[in-house]
Amino acid sequence: MFDSIAKRYDLLNHSLSFGMDYYWRRKAIKYLTNNPKTILDVATGTADFAICAAKLKDVKITGIDISKGMVNIGKEKIKR
Numbered sequence: 001m002f003d004s005i006a007k008r009y010d011l012l013n014h015s016l017s018f019g020m021d022y023y024w025r026r027k028a029i030k031y032l033t034n035n036p037k038t039i040l041d042v043a044t045g046t047a048d049f050a051i052c053a054a055k056l057k058d059v060k061i062t063g064i065d066i067s068k069g070m071v072n073i074g075k076e077k078i079k080r
Helices: 002-016 020-030 048-053 068-079
Strands: 038-042 060-064
Touching (some): 002 020, 002 068, 020 048, 048 060, 048 068
Parallel strands (some): 038 060
C-alpha cells in the first residue's frame, strides 16, 4: 500500500496532520535518553524522524521499513 503513495506521502502526512507531524517528531526527539549512540527507526517511512534525529550529536541511525518505495524516497531526502 505505501509503495503506491510513497511519492505523495510527505505531502499527505503534513496536510492530514495539519503540520502536527513536525511537532510530534521534535517532541519524540526530546524524549530520547541523554545522548543516545544508536537509534533504530522502525517503520522509518520517508526518513523524516531519522533526518531529525541525525541532528543529535554523535548518533548512528538505522531506519527500516517494509515499503521499498518509502525507503527510496527517504534515501533521496538524506542525499539532499
